[in-house]
Amino acid sequence: xxxxxxxxxxxxxxxxxxxxxxxxxxxxxxxxxxxxxxxxxxxxxxxxxxxxxxxxxxxxxxxxxxxxxxxxxxxxxxxxxxxxxxxxxxxxxxxxxxxxxxxxxxxxxxxxxxxxxxxxxxxxxxxxxxxxxxxxxxxxxxxxxxxxxxxxxxxxxxxxxxxxxxxxxxxxxxxxxxxxxxxxxxxxxxxxxxxxxxxxxxxxxxxxxxxxxxxxxxxxxxxxxxxxxxxxxxxxxxxxxxxxxxxxxxxxxxxxxxxxxxxxxxxxxxxxxxxxxxxxxxxxxxxxxxxxxxxxxxxxxxxxxxxxxxxxxxxxxxxxxxxxxxxxxxxxxxxxxxxxxxxxxxxxxxxxxxxxxxxxxxxxxxxxxxxxxxxxxxxxxxxxxxxxxxxxxxxxxxxxxxxxxxxxxxxxxxxxxxxxxxxxxxxxxxxxxxxxxxxxxxxxxxxxxxxxxxxxxxxxxxxxxxxxxxxxxxxxxxxxxxxxxxxxxxxxxxxxxxxxxxxxxxxxxxxxxxxxxxxxxxxxxxxxxxxxxxxxxxx
Amino acid sequence: xxxxxxxxxxxxxxxxxxxxxxxxxxxxxxxxxxxxxxxxxxxxxxxxxxxxxxxxxxxxxxxxxxxxxxxxxxxxxxxxxxxxxxxxxxxxxxxxxxxxxxxxxxxxxxxxxxxxxxxxxxxxxxxxxxxxxxxxxxxxxxxxxxxxxxxxxxxxxxxxxxxxxxxxxxxxxxxxxxxxxxxxxxxxxxxxxxxxxxxxxxxxxxxxxxxxxxxxxxxxxxxxxxxxxxxxxxxxxxxxxxxxxxxxxxxxxxxxxxxxxxxxxxxxxxxxxxxxxxxxxxxxxxxxxxxxxxxxxxxxxxxxxx
Numbered sequence: 001x002x003x004x005x006x007x008x009x010x011x012x013x014x015x016x017x018x019x020x021x022x023x024x025x026x027x028x029x030x031x032x033x034x035x036x037x038x039x040x041x042x043x044x045x046x047x048x049x050x051x052x053x054x055x056x057x058x059x060x061x062x063x064x065x066x067x068x069x070x071x072x073x074x075x076x077x078x079x080x081x082x083x084x085x086x087x088x089x090x091x092x093x094x095x096x097x098x099x100x101x102x103x104x105x106x107x108x109x110x111x112x113x114x115x116x117x118x119x120x121x122x123x124x125x126x127x128x129x130x131x132x133x134x135x136x137x138x139x140x141x142x143x144x145x146x147x148x149x150x151x152x153x154x155x156x157x158x159x160x161x162x163x164x165x166x167x168x169x170x171x172x173x174x175x176x177x178x179x180x181x182x183x184x185x186x187x188x189x190x191x192x193x194x195x196x197x198x199x200x201x202x203x204x205x206x207x208x209x210x211x212x213x214x215x216x217x218x219x220x221x222x223x224x225x226x227x228x229x230x231x232x233x234x235x236x237x238x239x240x241x242x243x244x245x246x247x248x249x250x251x252x253x254x255x256x257x258x259x260x261x262x263x264x265x266x267x268x269x270x271x272x273x274x275x276x277x278x279x280x281x282x283x284x285x286x287x288x289x290x291x292x293x294x295x296x297x298x299x300x301x302x303x304x305x306x307x308x309x310x311x312x313x314x315x316x317x318x319x320x321x322x323x324x325x326x327x328x329x330x331x332x333x334x335x336x337x338x339x340x341x342x343x344x345x346x347x348x349x350x351x352x353x354x355x356x357x358x359x360x361x362x363x364x365x366x367x368x369x370x371x372x373x374x375x376x377x378x379x380x381x382x383x384x385x386x387x388x389x390x391x392x393x394x395x396x397x398x399x400x401x402x403x404x405x406x407x408x409x410x411x412x413x414x415x416x417x418x419x420x421x422x423x424x425x426x427x428x429x430x431x432x433x434x435x436x437x438x439x440x441x442x443x444x445x446x447x448x449x450x451x452x453x454x455x456x457x458x459x460x461x462x463x464x465x466x467x468x469x470x471x472x473x474x475x476x477x478x479x480x481x482x483x484x485x486x487x488x489x490x491x492x493x494x495x496x497x498x499x500x501x502x503x504x505x506x507x508x509x510x511x512x513x514x515x516x517x518x519x520x521x522x523x524x525x526x527x528x529x530x531x532x533x534x535x536x537x538x539x
Numbered sequence: 540x541x542x543x544x545x546x547x548x549x550x551x552x553x554x555x556x557x558x559x560x561x562x563x564x565x566x567x568x569x570x571x572x573x574x575x576x577x578x579x580x581x582x583x584x585x586x587x588x589x590x591x592x593x594x595x596x597x598x599x600x601x602x603x604x605x606x607x608x609x610x611x612x613x614x615x616x617x618x619x620x621x622x623x624x625x626x627x628x629x630x631x632x633x634x635x636x637x638x639x640x641x642x643x644x645x646x647x648x649x650x651x652x653x654x655x656x657x658x659x660x661x662x663x664x665x666x667x668x669x670x671x672x673x674x675x676x677x678x679x680x681x682x683x684x685x686x687x688x689x690x691x692x693x694x695x696x697x698x699x700x701x702x703x704x705x706x707x708x709x710x711x712x713x714x715x716x717x718x719x720x721x722x723x724x725x726x727x728x729x730x731x732x733x734x735x736x737x738x739x740x741x742x743x744x745x746x747x748x749x750x751x752x753x754x755x756x757x758x759x760x761x762x763x764x765x766x767x768x769x770x771x772x773x774x775x776x777x778x779x780x781x782x783x784x785x786x787x788x789x790x791x792x793x794x795x796x797x798x799x800x801x802x803x804x805x806x807x808x809x810x811x812x813x814x815x816x817x818x819x820x821x822x823x824x825x826x827x828x829x830x831x832x833x834x835x836x837x838x839x840x841x842x843x844x845x
Contacts, residue, residue: 326736347735355738368729372751385737435737 009040011079012182012215013062019074020057020066020239031070032239033059033432041182042213046230046247048220048262050450054239054288058187059219064092080182084291091195101176105188107168111160118156121175130179143174146211147204147321166197170204177208184216185295190225194313195477195521202228202523203534206255212336223262224523227251228530247527261452263525270462274505275487279438279471280325280343280358285334287324289494294320295331296495300473305465307472309486309503311479311518317495318475322441324472326360339438356386359432363444365424369416375402375427376412399431403458422453426460433464438470446481458484479522486517491515493536497536546801573833580829587823591637598630601784610799611753613808620812628812631787636817639788640823642703643769651761659745661715662722663731672772673719676712685774692780702781704772709785710764717760721753751796755834762831766824775822789816 009397020032032054039062041046047055066072073202077084079100084092096102099194104110113121124134130140132315144152147170151364160168169189175182189205190198197363206229209216218229226233233250235258243256254260281301287294295317310318316318323329325336327347336343338357346351362368367530369378379398383389389397399409405426416424426447432440446454462485464470475484482489482503489506491498495513499506511519520533573581590597599618600606604626611621619628661669679687688705695701725731726749734748775781776790784791796813803810 116632249789328732328736350738352738355736360733360736362729362733364729368733371750373747382737385739431733 009042011038012041013037013039015058015062015075015077016057016078016080018061018077019072020054020061020070021073022057022070028071030239032061034075035236035239035241037062037234039183039215039217041215043232044209044216044218044230046218046220046226046233048223048226048233048234049236049242050221050452053236055219055236056187058236059187059217060102062185062217063096063102078148095288098128098130098179099181100183101179101181103169103172103176103184103186103189105191107172107189108160108165110172111168113160116157116159117163117171121156121171121178123224124175125179128179131521136178140174142177143177143208144171145467146208147174148173148200149174164197166193166201168195169201172206173205177212177214182215183215186216187394188220191220192221195479195523196313196517197521198225199521199530199533202530204231206530218399222523223263223451224525224529226525227525227527228523235262251525251527259453268458270307270483270485270487272487273306274502275306277304278302278337279304279339281337282321282324282331283337285321285324285331285336287320287329289320294495295324298324298334298492298495298497300490300497300500302358302471302473303488304438304471305346305469306487307465307474308488308490309381309474309476309482310490310492311476311482311516312492312498313477315494316492317426318358318477318492319443320495321492322360322443322473322475325439325441326358335410350385356435357438358441359435359437359439360441361425361428361432361443361445363448365428366416366423368428369424371416371432373415374412375414375416375419378416379429379430379434382431386435397434401434404433404464405430406456420453421449422456425449425453425457429457429460429464433468436468437470439473441473441475443475444477445474447476447478454481455484461485479519491518567835572837576829577833578834580826583822583826584713584830586737587636587640587826590633592639594633594637598627598633600627600630602628602630602634602787610809612806613812619815621811622792628792628796631792631794632789632815632819634787635789635792636819638782638797639772639790639820642699642782643765646703646707646710646768646772647761647765649703650711650764651714651730651757653707654711654716655718655757656745657711658715659749660719662719662726662740663741663744663749665723665726669719672715676715679709679712680716685771688771688775689778689780692775697780697783698784699782702772702775706768710768710771714760714764714829717756718753721756722749725749725752759831759835762827762834766827769824777818789820792816 008459015037017034017036018032019030019034021028022031035054035058037045039056047059049055057067060067061072061077062079064077064079064087072085075085075471079095082091082095083096089374111117118137120142122133125131125136125139126133130136131457139150140156144155149155149167149170155163155171156306163171173189186205190201193201202225216285218226220226229358230247232244232246234244235256237258243250243254243259245255250259251263252262269318281299285298291307298317298321300308300321310321312318320329324331327343327345327350330345336345338354343354347355356381376395376398379401380389380394383394383397395412402408402411407423407426411419411423411427419427428445446457449457458481465472472485474482476482486503488501489503490500491512491514492507498512498514506515507519523529553720606617606621606625606627608617609623609625611617611625613620617627617629619632621627622631657672661672691705692701695705695721715742731744731748734744739748772781773790773793777794778796779791780786781790793813793816798812799809831842
């Protein structure tokens with residue numbers, strides 16, 4: 001799908017001067033400030049921007065739908081001759097699910113767990129009388145086949161919890177496709193998936209949209225993904241269009257400074273340095289949750305002042321390794337050495353000093369901070385607890401730490417709910433930093449953040465490492481992040497270490513089979529990447 | 540959102556944040572949004588509290604003062620008449636507010652201290668402690684609490700202390716269940732894990748990390764539990780094992796004057812006399828429930844969209 005837009009096609013959707021207001025803090029704020037959008041039959045458009053840019057709101061507005069708490073205040077939405085902005089709910093309901101379909105980010109939350117997949121897939125086709133039930137079911141099986149789902153004849157009789165996340169996302173695409181809509185809106189459909197699964201889902205979605213000549217709006221914050229899917233890309237920021245251009249042109253010659261900054265994010269790369277002085281190591285560790293064994297003979301060592309990145313898909317034991325190091329999950333066998341001395345396996349046996357030296361930063365900054373505590377308490381508590389600072393001294397140190405993470409004293413009184421995602425993660429970093437640790441374990445700390453915010457956090461972490469000679473154990477599934485921050489890489493798969501070594505060694509051939517799969521699955525900023533990859537894999 | 544910098548800075552991500560309101564300002568805003576039913580509840584409860592505090596000033600006679608005329612009719616001298624041994628009913632109603640409410644409040648606090656504390660400990664610990672406590676609570680809850688309380692009171696004697704202790708312990712089982720259930724959800728949050736990793740003790744995690752986040756359901760439960768304790772005390776007093784004479788209390792007042800109801804055909808006011816303490820109990824219960832309902836609606840987030 002990398003054709004240049006074909007102007008000869010009939011215009012399917014035309015949105016002019018769309019304005020949408022949202023209600024928060026007891027007043028209306030503009031969310032979308034006059035955006036135009038034109039989509040022809042068979043075209044795929046990519047809609048990208050940071051969270052809060054209004055891309056999902058605009059995507060839903062293309063269906064004539066606004067979320068509760070939002071209202072359309074201006075503009076027209078012409079869908080094939082019908083003005084959705086003026087259409088009644090009844091008229092819109094007739095279009096939704098039949099001529100316009102929507103694929104949501106979380107397939108798991110969008111399926112009814114009490115019904116079989118095939119019943120849900122054919123529901124709209126059958127109930128709206130598009131075709132008889134038996135035909136719809138036969139057609140659904142064909143769609144499952146086209147989406148390369150395993151056992152297309154029988155997979156429909158399963159329940160949503162009996163298939164994997166990637167399969168569920170494809171079934172959802174089949175459900176959207178079943179009534180043969182003219183337009184499909186994909187709202188971050190692969191964001192929740194592992195890279196290795198994402199490739200399959202992307203390929204399946206692209207093929208099927210191409211096959212039925214369906215127009216699509218693809219909403220995402222991942223540039224590399226959108227490059228594979230879209231014919232042209234529209235960039236949104238603060239509810240306004242920044243730039244719009246065909247995919248190739250957008251990737252090679254972005255015009256606006258904001259778009260350029262988006263593109264440059266992935267260029268961040270740290271020169272690797274080999275470390276000699278091992279600060280923490282785990283040796284031949286086996287660990288289990290009850291009867292379920294998750295780590296098999298894992299040995300990892302962290303050189304002082306360096307970053308070791310642990311990569312692997314979900315369920316590979318990355319986070320469990322971190323739990324073993326922190327003492328939350330005492331290992332069955334194996335030893336943990338810290339500064340040359342054995343570290344007690346269980347948290348409760350470790351001394352305050354040992355606890356202070358190993359700090360942790362979590363993936364979800366939202367849940368890592370007590371929502372009822374102010375920033376001052378959150379950062380101040382470790383100062384009080386480990387270093388005995390109180391009163392004025394504590395407050396001064398908290399402000400100092402806030403400055404280190406590029407915030408300031410005005411944040412002291414804020415609650416976590418009054419911070420943005422990136423600021424929350426910074427506060428978590430400051431909390432870890434407050435303890436003056438040797439090691440910080442970072443568990444997917446950037447994966448819930450937008451690209452630009454991610455870059456900011458990564459730069460901050462690198463700077464802090466230089467200043468305080470901190471060692472990071474950086475758990476991630478994102479290879480771009482690994483390139484940006486790591487000195488050494490550990491590749492994990494099914495609870496075992498596949499490879500460990502310097503970044504340059506791991507990221508250059510020859511690769512073990514799993515590393516190869518993992519590395520090749522990471523989308524690149526090249527519109528032909530997916531096509532080439534699929535060709536290479538099938539060969 | 541007025542400033543939109545071209546380049547990225549962390550501090551500018553969330554611009555103008557609402558100014559932090561003081562506790563007083565927030566309370567004022569909260570009161571302003573209260574519905575009429577909540578206002579009614581608050582006014583009634585305030586009146587009860589005032590009566591309880593100023594009982595000595597308001598009451599025309601002494602709490603246990605006996606007048607020569609038993610079962611005197613309503614008059615200027617004895618506003619609601621006198622009871623079976625000649626004590627002024629109005630006086631005893633006023634003192635009853637102090638005694639019954641005081642004991643109910645003390646009992647509710649105690650049951651929250653026991654049930655809440657153990658519930659939090661069980662939710663954090665989740666090991667044998669949780670099992671042991673939960674099973675013990677199951678056993679206690681399996682026995683009808685009024686009968687159990689009657690039995691215990693007849694064993695230990697009906698002193699005010701044993702009354703408070705026994706009802707508090709029996710009621711704390713419900714508090715334990717609720718606290719444990721809501722605290723378990725909070726105890727698995729990352730910030731609790733972060734506190735454990737920091738090396739914080741059980742007490743800090745209970746008080747500072749979990750408790751503030753489960754306050755709304757607990758406060759609501761406190762209001763309801765207070766009503767139930769109140770009713771239990773009144774019921775026990777009615778049965779004769781609750782608050783003992785000469786201490787005035789509403790439950791035993793209903794019992795002492797219950798026989799007056801049959802005189803309704805001769806004197807309406809005489810029949811109303813035993814209903815007065817019952818009405819006092821009912822009114823307070825309704826008022827507290829109105830407040831709790833409003834509070835629950837405020838905190839559950841199930842507000843109607845405007």
